[in-house]
Amino acid sequence: MTLMIPAAVDVADLKETTLLNMGIFGLFVAVTMIIVIKASRNNKTAADYYAAGRSFTGPQNGTAIAGDYLSAASFLGITGAIAINGYDGFMYSIGFLVAWLVALLLVAELLRNTGKFTMADVLSFRLKQRPVRIAAAISTLAVCFFYLLAQMAGAGSLISLLLGISDWGGQALVIIVVGALMIMYVLIGGMKGTTWVQIIKAMLLIAGAAVMTFWVLAIYGFNLSDLLGGAVETSGNPNVLNPGLQYGKTETSKLDFMSLGLALVLGTAALPHVLMRFYTVPTAKEARKSVVWSIWLIGLFYLFTLVLGYGAAALVGADTIKAAPGGVNSAAPLLAFHLGGPLLLGFISAVAFATILAVVAGLTITAAASFAHDIYASVIAKGKADADTEVKVARRTVVVIGLLAIAGGIFANGQNVAFLVALAFAVAASANLPTIVYSLFWRKFTTQGAIWSMYGGLGSAIILIALSPVVSGAKTSMIPGANFAIFPLSNPGIVSIPLAFFLGWLGSVLDKKLEDTTKQAEMEVRSLTGVGAEKAVDH
Amino acid sequence: MGNDAPTPDAAASVDFKQVQSTKQFQELRKRHRSFVFPMAVAFLLWYFAYVLLADYAVGFMSTKVWGNINIGLILGLLQFVSTFAITGWYVSYSNRRLDPIAAEIRHEIEGHEFDKEGNKISGVTK
Structure with missing residues (x-):
């Protein structure tokens, strides 16, 4: 094969590929829909619907986790960040990857052994059911909502580039189509169908990135140093190889980067939609295998994005990327067009769509399960609801969440979406992680500690964001006209995460009520040995 | 789960405090x-340490080592290497040192080795 390289990417050419993009995407939807319908035939019980009958193998689930985790923000966002900001973009990938060690060492297996369907199962295991479950469900819904909004809004801005639809109504229509498809996947397929969509998408995404990485490296004779040199040459700025281009400007921005790094590394292991995936495997050992698989796949993928980001900087150029519709996010699609013309662009665009669709489906089923299982079955019906009713409620919740996501996505379209993802990580790390770690490892942890930590973490993260420059006081703010930004950092993690850990400790030592030591013993024994853990559903 | 309907498994009648205090579980x-x-x-x-270096020691991180490859890139790639290495290390440690002993305790409990009073019941195995 000869490496045909068009001299420059003409953005106007991209619109001609719209039909091709739509065709490839339509094919993906058709194939996955058939698989989802086939997979759903065995959906009978709540365990089938929420946890895919706990029947996936470690490698399958690991691939699905990679599918869930490598969202459009990872693929398009990180490639773009490296293409524009160089080394600082690369540091996102490192935080996102290292974070998996927290999940592997401290959370995955213990959680699989003690829970049933949701994160709240584990957090309320040995504490008072009602208050802890409600708090855990509220923070689950909050994290899912921010994440969902970011994905839906991202879908809107992607469309302007990939399908050549630039008017507001057209983008809204595409958001509605994405939302409607997602509702169908989750309603029909439940967790099993959703998992298959994730697996297929992860394989397509990693394969697509691998082909492009190989191609870029081939152009530079498989010499990384030459590729980096190419990026410097095109950008005319040797600092793209050095840290600090984006975050090194002021002392505040340096601190902001520390804060972001903290939220990234501690947030992953507390994301409800990631935690819920550990219930889809039969044993803790398979949960461990899942994390190992996902670490390898995600690590490999982030290595690809390093090459793709600098490749886009060298071959397409930061100025062309910034000028294209879709801005920073267009680096990967533009690189695909530069390398393989309309066909590769069509493939990469379809994969990007599939990515949004799959991540949104995973978030929706997590939120629906949390509402139906934690709030409806345990709190409203006081544990008296039978499993069929619970699943029925979950399905209705899927429709409601889907509609909310569509409305939110249309409203948030064009907003600064990167902060929504960062906020989801910060909220997860502040509201969930301290309580997960304390309840698994600290014997003296109490209900009051959990409540203080979860509401304190959730509240402080959201309040600090509201008072930060992302909401007001700067040109790029959501409300540029107003200025009530008394908190200087865009990322609240550096304050809200230590605060939540402190509140969990303080609430526990000040709690006069004693917790049930039998339950503590049961949780500890179960978590480490897997005694009485939920078994796979036999079909 | 907790106060939910108890799961119909062998662990329902186990005295977990007793198990928790056994030498085997402590180990x-x-x-x-x-x-x-x-x-x-x-x-x-x-x-x-890596994030702090990238944040506050830009000059050091920008030192070129080989061609255009600088210390920052090498340390960044070493983060990948250490993540993969710790993953592999943990898996082999679990397989050798954790899984066998956990399986032993599980078999004992699910065979009802202890009743509610903490008495050892012999002869019941699964």
Whole structure:
């Protein structure tokens, strides 16, 4: 094969590929829909619907986790960040990857052994059911909502580039189509169908990135140093190889980067939609295998994005990327067009769509399960609801969440979406992680500690964001006209995460009520040995 | 679960406090914690050391080592290497030191080795 390289990417050419993009995407939807319908035939019980009958193998689930985790923000966002900001973009990938060690060492297996369907199962295991479950469900819904909004809004801005639809109504229509498809996947397929969509998408995404990485490296004779040199040459700025281009400007921005790094590394292991995936495997050992698989796949993928980001900087150029519709996010699609013309662009665009669709489906089923299982079955019906009713409620919740996501996505379209993802990580790390770690490892942890930590973490993260420059006081703010930004950092993690850990400790030592030591013993024994853990559903 | 309808499994009637106090379980907990805690502290320190260097020691990180490859890139890639290495290390540690002892305790409990009063019941195995 000869490496045909068009001299420059003409953005106007991209619109001609719209039909091709739509065709490839339509094919993906058709194939996955058939698989989802086939997979759903065995959906009978709540365990089938929420946890895919706990029947996936470690490698399958690991691939699905990679599918869930490598969202459009990872693929398009990180490639773009490296293409524009160089080394600082690369540091996102490192935080996102290292974070998996927290999940592997401290959370995955213990959680699989003690829970049933949701994160709240584990957090309320040995504490008072009602208050802890409600708090855990509220923070689950909050994290899912921010994440969902970011994905839906991202879908809107992607469309302007990939399908050549630039008017507001057209983008809204595409958001509605994405939302409607997602509702169908989750309603029909439940967790099993959703998992298959994730697996297929992860394989397509990693394969697509691998082909492009190989191609870029081939152009530079498989010499990384030459590729980096190419990026410097095109950008005319040797600092793209050095840290600090984006975050090194002021002392505040340096601190902001520390804060972001903290939220990234501690947030992953507390994301409800990631935690819920550990219930889809039969044993803790398979949960461990899942994390190992996902670490390898995600690590490999982030290595690809390093090459793709600098490749886009060298071959397409930061100025062309910034000028294209879709801005920073267009680096990967533009690189695909530069390398393989309309066909590769069509493939990469379809994969990007599939990515949004799959991540949104995973978030929706997590939120629906949390509402139906934690709030409806345990709190409203006081544990008296039978499993069929619970699943029925979950399905209705899927429709409601889907509609909310569509409305939110249309409203948030064009907003600064990167902060929504960062906020989801910060909220997860502040509201969930301290309580997960304390309840698994600290014997003296109490209900009051959990409540203080979860509401304190959730509240402080959201309040600090509201008072930060992302909401007001700067040109790029959501409300540029107003200025009530008394908190200087865009990322609240550096304050809200230590605060939540402190509140969990303080609430526990000040709690006069004693917790049930039998339950503590049961949780500890179960978590480490897997005694009485939920078994796979036999079909 | 907790106060939910109890799961219909063999563990329902187990005296967990009794199991928790056994030497075997204490050993399992010690082995688990003595691996995961130091390892978690180590990789978090290494990660934050890296972030601090990138944040505040830009000159050092920008030092070129080979062609256009600088110290920052090498340290960044070493984060990948250490993540893969710790993953592999943990898996082999679990397989050798944690899984066998956990399986032993599980078999004993699910065979109803202890009743509610903590008396050892013999002869019941699964």
